[in-house]
Amino acid sequence: MVNNKAILTTSDWVKGISRHGELIIGFIDSMSMVQEAVNVTVVKSDNEELIGKTIPMSAKQVESVPTGQTKDxxxxxxxxxxxxxxxxxxxxxxxxxxxxxxxxxxx
The missing domain is CATH 1.10.287 (Helix Hairpins)
Structure with a gap:
């Protein structure tokens, strides 16, 4: 699926703003090409109640997070x-x- 910044695929790390204005960082759990939507499993958020939940978002609401090549x-x-x-x-x-x-x- 293509959003305005990159091609998104399942398991990609993304960041975005939810419908309620909450910052989220997580990974794409599943996608719907027809609806141009992604289900994001939230790992970090300014709303702690969202952490660990999978929420639907428009592909236009999220952008890919570049993964670092070196990890400690x-x-x-x-x-x-x-x-x-x-x-x-x-x-x-x-x-x-x-x-x-x-x-x-x-x-």
Missing amino acids: TEQLEFLIDLALSTGDEAWFIELTAELNLRKQMVN
């Missing part, structure tokens, strides 16, 4: 926990491989 060990451990909590096995495997490689390079 603490960031990788946090992301591994997030991958486990969301049931994203492929991402979990990718992150644990990156963490193991980082640990091997230190030793």
